[in-house]
Amino acid sequence: MYVVRPVETADIPALESLAAVTMPGVHTLPRSRDKIELAVERSLASFAAQVDIPSEESYLFVLESLTERHPAERRICGTAAIFASAGSNGTYFSFRNDVIQQVSRDLNICHSVHALTLCSELTAYSQLSSFYADPAVQDGPEAALLSRSRLLYALQQPQRFGDRFFVPLAGVTDEAGESPFWNALGRKFFKMDFLDAERVIGGARNRTLIVELMPHYPVYVPLLPGDAQAVMGQIHPSGELAFNLLTAEGFEADEYIDIFDGGPILQAHKHALRTFNSSQTLRVRTGASTSREGQRLNYAISNNGSAGFRAITLACPDLDGVEAVALTPELQDLLRVAEGDSVTCVRI
Amino acid sequence: MYVVRPVETADIPALESLAAVTMPGVHTLPRSRDKIELAVERSLASFAAQVDIPSEESYLFVLESLTERHPAERRICGTAAIFASAGSNGTYFSFRNDVIQQVSRDLNICHSVHALTLCSELTAYSQLSSFYADPAVQDGPEAALLSRSRLLYALQQPQRFGDRFFVPLAGVTDEAGESPFWNALGRKFFKMDFLDAERVIGGARNRTLIVELMPHYPVYVPLLPGDAQAVMGQIHPSGELAFNLLTAEGFEADEYIDIFDGGPILQAHKHALRTFNSSQTLRVRTGASTSREGQRLNYAISNNGSAGFRAITLACPDLDGVEAVALTPELQDLLRVAEGDSVTCVRI
Amino acid sequence: MLVVRAINERDLNGLFELASQVGTGMTTLKPDMKMLGDRLATACASFAETIPPEERDYMFVMEDTATGRLAGVCAIKGAVGLTEPFYNYRIGTLVHSSRELSVFTKMETLYLSNDLTGSSELCSLFLHPDYRTGHNGKLLSKSRFLFIAQFPHLFTEKIIAEMRGYQAEDGSSPFYEGLGRHFFKMDFHHVDDLTALGKKSFIAELMPRQPLYIAYLPQAAQDVVGQVHKSTAPARRLLEQEGMHYEGYVDIFDAGPVLQARVSELRAIRQSELAVIAPDEDIVHACAPATTEPTLVSNTTLKDFRMIVSEAVNVNGSIDLSSAEQQLLRCRTGDTVRTLPLNVRKNNA
């Protein structure tokens, strides 16, 4: 059994060991004890805050595995975060992938040219980040639950988030940490290696020095070397799971890419996300939904209460058209709900 | 009783009289007999065409009022159209409303500036147009039905349309046909009056001369005169009904405006539209849905068949969670469906 | 003897013969009787002043008076870009600097521009290979400056000359391969042919509108920005000696440089002088320098403007031209001529 819940102080050691196994060069989790502590504190404060307008809040969720026989045996096997408002304290910069129509009536020529424009449009979007799932759960519904739980929380707490969401995914780098996209573009302005640039900028995309150094005019894609073009919008292999989960959720790639490594930035209006447009609010009834016969579907179920966000997966018959969902007392406990409470359900 | 259906040749005289009453200066319907005939022919051919990739098809729907007692007494009291692919044969030009973050660390200044960029992003979107509803039906659910029927058709025939839709609405002009937005911008490049420019360009937004004459660099909004800024994204009073219906549907304004008069261009991915994300497919059962007690809701109901698209409004109890919708034999006739057939229902 | 003179109606056949020798690479002088006839008519109307200054196209031919054969041609257009847009890339500088990172990056940038719209243009210079000796090339090229010095009011403040850009051995243009090809998707020579047909402005519809950092281009393209075709280098030097400079404008296809000058700063404007034709009296002779420099001498008549190179010298406003020279210039003793040392005087600084 698995549950997704807000991170707690007690999770810090577990997060530290998780951080140790994540791939080098890919910015998913904070690495050092100090930074992990900071992230946890910030998350605790964010969940506790009264929020009217989304600002610098950052919410960190963990996926916890529970052994039914030994409830004390718990293990953190994934993380996922969401920032309330990207680029707060400034601007979130990205490249917009523009298409320019080139038309010549006389020559009867009409083709389109792609151009990358430095833009700040993603500023104040809510930003999903720090997704990591243990290899053991990557193929199961738990990974999807983990990714989606952030949106389930946003569905319940709309005042804490923007109407639009995005997720930058790490772009392609080679074994030496070189990024072909960076070498073709950022390096010309920054005059330094990709990893050095990421280090000096701390992975941020909201710094004044980006305005100072990055090109102000669109970059015509056909002028980029082939290897740089080839990695535009391509994900680092480590991001494949996240990419698949997010596109299934309704996120769209192609419109924006990262200004440093050219990795894809997935984005969507909340109305286009399945969590927002296909979830149901159902009443809880006590029962063993898993005992029935017939086809079973995977659902993500979250509580709606203020008693601490919890989300679980549930395999059960189609909930379409029903008014209540059957949950065992154990699951009700996990979700901190009781018979008659409402929960949010969405198919995985 | 009202039904929305594809236009037929027999409707041409009725369309001509409708065109005579629509407001001057607002491009909703073709005016002359010739152009009306052309539009009807094009629509007939479009509905009849086998379409794999959306192209130059244009579908025209009419709202017909039927008198229950005298079924022969029929009257066309509205029109609505949808083009399969905007700017086909070229590019659909619009101004994108960009927001540029201006940041100075030293002066501790951070504000945003709007800029209008000539763009071709709406090219190949499907374009809603030619919406007109008789004053008699403007306040009823029929106007909503008329507007939405295009999307219901698109829902059933996705191969005929793009994944994204937009609707340009006429911008603000004064009694003399002067457009403050045009006077501040287009006039400087075209050196002619707004109405003259619309006349020479035939209302199109896909002509080479737009590339030749319109500005290639973003127009910083603060530099426009106050009256031009004031009408940016503002609708001509005649477009208010359409605007309200479309925003209720899920269309969003603000991102694009018209390059000539600065009127709003509403757009959305189909996933964000209620017709796409909130409609239900239900079976028809024979019954008088209107006889029941309790709260009644307005629905738009369309057939799903190939026997000719038809859509009607229905006031009935909440259809959420039900599997069938009760329709009288008369309504079944109107929709060209029989008991057991499926229909598409969406709340108005 | 050779004289450079205003073209006239009787020169069409000679012009055609000359144009037939030009070969590729010169888009304004093709052996096309219709095109040449139209151009000749415009040129004649220009010298006759029957069309407005900005529409004029002053063509000059170099005639071998011994044979009547045309040995060369050159022209000055009153103004470019007033009927269809005249495009260039302008090279600008953008500095990207961050004190925080101590990074200071100076980048060259290409701006698509019509800045040179309305300038007067030197163009269509061609000297028949048989005559490429002695002062002939200089006489032909520099004759235009003497014309401008005599009639500065006919020209705009700015004068330009487009120079053919660098090409590789195989005739390809590294600049075009690095930039234009991505937007035109056709061969450089095809583009060049379209340009010859006067379609340059329409091709420009396809050029990227936004400023481009030169650093985005392949090194081979970067290297040739502002570089002339090998065969054009001598022509460039001649123009530069007369006060024209490369100021960062280049051709949008091959990045060949545009040379430009303020008319008021041309050597011909600063150094040419008027002189009266006078017999060589002792006093004049005595004050003349011991070694003489060849001098460009022209008459002062717009309609039948004529220039020669002479060994005679302008001494205190008098010049002793031989009767043969006077005949070439259609002048006689007592007439006023304009003189300019053919070669550039070195500054004494």
Place this chain on the structure above:
Amino acid sequence: MLVVRAINERDLNGLFELASQVGTGMTTLKPDMKMLGDRLATACASFAETIPPEERDYMFVMEDTATGRLAGVCAIKGAVGLTEPFYNYRIGTLVHSSRELSVFTKMETLYLSNDLTGSSELCSLFLHPDYRTGHNGKLLSKSRFLFIAQFPHLFTEKIIAEMRGYQAEDGSSPFYEGLGRHFFKMDFHHVDDLTALGKKSFIAELMPRQPLYIAYLPQAAQDVVGQVHKSTAPARRLLEQEGMHYEGYVDIFDAGPVLQARVSELRAIRQSELAVIAPDEDIVHACAPATTEPTLVSNTTLKDFRMIVSEAVNVNGSIDLSSAEQQLLRCRTGDTVRTLPLNVRKNNA
């Protein structure tokens, strides 16, 4: 008597007194002992050639030798924009033309540029009101050109001077009101003060990056593009006489023009000449013109460069300077000096 000379360590107090007279509108000369001291140190290092040419800042003072009082100051910076970006608007032309509609629209466009990066700059010219008579203004302004003519290798190919832009009676800048204010949201004078503090480049972070059509601006702003402040008109004329031109670069705040020139085309480079100081012998006197023009005369020493206006004339490479003049220049008979007619010779064309 007045001499313009390289500044030296003992001039700090005099410089401060002078700076106290300047008032607003001159951002590079404020009565701030620290700033002036730093600048003086740089200037002394410049004349001593102990810092690289691009970091140099050659300051000259005009000294009244009767009293030892400093009457004026001016300077040449070796290169601008190499430590922080140097911004201007460049005015370009874009043509929008449709044959189909027979519309041909020529639009002027402002491009934010750093094109002048690396140019040498004439700046900080100030003459005390008590001394604004006779040739003093000319001597002070033109002295810099004589310095450049003597040491051209110290300067880049391009030399510029920023001119204060037009202001309305109330001190407001119509250009700023029409453009900058929308992006800075503060008063022109506040912006000006920030500029004085060297923050110009950071303010430029807020300027719109994309090219702007001038036609978008209010008419009052359009009208003053490239126009100087009323009080700056005489300074502009002096520089233009020396061969500097407005080439379409203006200040990003007030649209004041930048004058520029190729060093090689400055009048001082073309017309200044060396001369040996020699007593006035008969033969020299005989060949001298009847009416004399005032002449700028300088010594040829970098470290203690000195200039005066003299009535003496350079005749065939000799000049007869009085012993007082020789003393002002720290020269003696037999030394070489550089001369330039103070006023511009009219062209004889």
